[in-house]
Amino acid sequence: MNARALSALRVALLSALVANIATGASAQTQVYAGANDNPNPLINASFTSPTMTYGTEVASGGSTTGTTTALAFNQVRVFKSTSPGCSLIAQTHNNSNNVSIYVVNATGVITQVTGSPFATGAGTQSLAWAPDGGALYVPLAVAGASNVVTFTVSCMAGGGAITVTNAGTVALTGFNLLRDAEVIGAGNGTHLCVSGTNSNNIGCVPLTARIPGTTAVNLVTVTNVRGMRIAGNNCGIAGVGSATTVQGFTVSVGGMITATNTGTTTTNPRYGAITANGALAAFGGFGTQFTLFSVDAGCMLTLVGSNNNGIATSLVEYMAFDGNNLLYVADSLANQIRVFAPTAGGIGAAVSTSTTNHATVNAPAGIDAALLATLPVELMEFSID
Amino acid sequence: MRIRAVGLCLLTLFALSLPILAAQARTVTIVVEQNGAPVADARVLIAADEMDAVGKTDAAGRVTLTTTSTRITVTADKGGAKGSTSGTAATLTVTLAGGAQ
Numbered sequence: 049m050n051a052r053a054l055s056a057l058r059v060a061l062l063s064a065l066v067a068n069i070a071t072g073a074s075a076q077t078q079v080y081a082g083a084n085d086n087p088n089p090l091i092n093a094s095f096t097s098p099t100m101t102y103g104t105e106v107a108s109g110g111s112t113t114g115t116t117t118a119l120a121f122n123q124v125r126v127f128k129s130t131s132p133g134c135s136l137i138a139q140t141h142n143n144s145n146n147v148s149i150y151v152v153n154a155t156g157v158i159t160q161v162t163g164s165p166f167a168t169g170a171g172t173q174s175l176a177w178a179p180d181g182g183a184l185y186v187p188l189a190v191a192g193a194s195n196v197v198t199f200t201v202s203c204m205a206g207g208g209a210i211t212v213t214n215a216g217t218v219a220l221t222g223f224n225l226l227r228d229a230e231v232i233g234a235g236n237g238t239h240l241c242v243s244g245t246n247s248n249n250i251g252c253v254p255l256t257a258r259i260p261g262t263t264a265v266n267l268v269t270v271t272n273v274r275g276m277r278i279a280g281n282n283c284g285i286a287g288v289g290s291a292t293t294v295q296g297f298t299v300s301v302g303g304m305i306t307a308t309n310t311g312t313t314t315t316n317p318r319y320g321a322i323t324a325n326g327a328l329a330a331f332g333g334f335g336t337q338f339t340l341f342s343v344d345a346g347c348m349l350t351l352v353g354s355n356n357n358g359i360a361t362s363l364v365e366y367m368a369f370d371g372n373n374l375l376y377v378a379d380s381l382a383n384q385i386r387v388f389a390p391t392a393g394g395i396g397a398a399v400s401t402s403t404t405n406h407a408t409v410n411a412p413a414g415i416d417a418a419l420l421a422t423l424p425v426e427l428m429e430f431s432i433d
Numbered sequence: 434m435r436i437r438a439v440g441l442c443l444l445t446l447f448a449l450s451l452p453i454l455a456a457q458a459r460t461v462t463i464v465v466e467q468n469g470a471p472v473a474d475a476r477v478l479i480a481a482d483e484m485d486a487v488g489k490t491d492a493a494g495r496v497t498l499t500t501t502s503t504r505i506t507v508t509a510d511k512g513g514a515k516g517s518t519s520g521t522a523a524t525l526t527v528t529l530a531g532g533a534q
Contacts, residue, residue, distance in 0.1 A: 113483065113484060114484070115486075117486050117487055117488045118485070118486035118498070119484055119485050119486070120483060120484045121483055121484055121485075142483055142484075171483075173483070189482060189483065191482060191502075191503060225482065245482075289480075316480075318485065334478060334480060334485055334508075360476060360487075361487060363485055363487055365485065
């Protein structure tokens with residue numbers, strides 16, 4: 049092969065690679081969701097647009113109070129590790145009052161870690177992973193209380209032992225009925241940010257050796273706050289559960305929250321999602337619709353639009369973005385997951401609509417999505433003649 | 434004797450702490466009415482601390498719910514008529530207004 053042909057081949061390959069990365073066309077995303085059922089297995093699937101392929105549900109050992117007509121608040125959240133064999137999934141169970149933790153091995157097989165499920169207490173609904181996966185925080189949604197349970201997690205890369213330890217419970221000051229949580233900062237994380245529904249506020253408490261302090265750096269009022277998500281650029285969103293409003297905010301490196309502007313949703317907000325780059329945010333609500341916002345560099349929200357699934361017996365409350373900004377929407381009580389490719393210009397039609405393989409219509413509840421880790425390959429010597 | 438007394442004290446403390454540790458589930462009946470008459474087949478959305486629920490009223494205009502929340506909020510609609518209420522009572526009545534008469 050001559051130099052000109054080789055150069056053309058290189059350009060073609062690079063162009064294809066760039067186009068592929070830009071569109072995420074061939075990217076595979078792993079999708080995980082709770083079943084909103086008793087027992088409450090882990091729904092899992094692989095998505096390569098436009099096809100969702102469901103794997104066999106994984107038994108959790110936990111249960112929820114969800115029924116065919118009631119969506120019990122429970123979350124599933126993924127920690128995607130760069131170390132093979134250390135990617136983890138956590139799932140709450142509001143009826144059995146515990147949390148299941150699973151490990152995903154290098155071939156995608158999901159198994160519960162030793163000791164799972166782990167007891168947490170009444171009000172188990174929400175979860176937050178430390179950025180390095182070394183801790184899992186479980187804020188408890190109990191009226192008149194503000195407790196956070198911390199689990200520390202150690203993982204030996206390559207399929208070694210995973211150890212989960214209950215590191216204790218901390219009662220936060222100034223909060224009532226904790227609803228949601230996020231950890232900001234790198235590594236261990238510097239602050240645990242939480243929302244308090246009955247105290248009508250959000251705030252971030254410092255972390256010391258992974259344990260949350262009791263006092264927030266500051267408190268910002270968000271009435272009847274429901275759900276809260278913070279992107280890697282520290283832009284955040286929180287829903288006003290008693291109105292059709294979401295609050296935008298920014299968090300400083302020191303954990304200080306500053307409100308930006310508000311956006312209007314179609315239904316009273318429940319749970320939100322924000323892209324890793326902080327450019328798009330979505331909120332599900334008390335009904336069959338979700339609302340999408342674009343978010344600028346100053347963490348200001350601009351309404352993009354809303355979507356209604358038209359299924360009167362369903363609730364559209366939980367959703368998640370993957371690393372390519374695809375949006376995975378849980379149509380709870382309809383046993384359905386939809387996938388959208390939204391942009392700041394619009395939500396667009398669903399690129400995929402699928403029924404999960406759960407046995408009842410209860411599902412799904414909390415949902416999370418993670419791009420499949422690129423499998424490491426060894427570059428062999430080669431030549432082109 | 435001392436051991437028995439300490440044991441009784443611990444038992445009493447445990448029993449007193451139970452209501453704090455575990456919220457009690459209770460049944461709430463929601464009645465949907467319009468112009469004083471029950472409304473069958475109305476869509477009902479219920480917001481509680483631990484869940485949201487969606488259902489339809491029966492022929493008597495009723496929906497029942499088991500919840501651990503002290504306070505719940507209910508919205509109902511049918512044929513363009515809407516209503517909402519919230520409270521802590523065992524029976525909550527939603528009165529629809531508007532819509533086709």
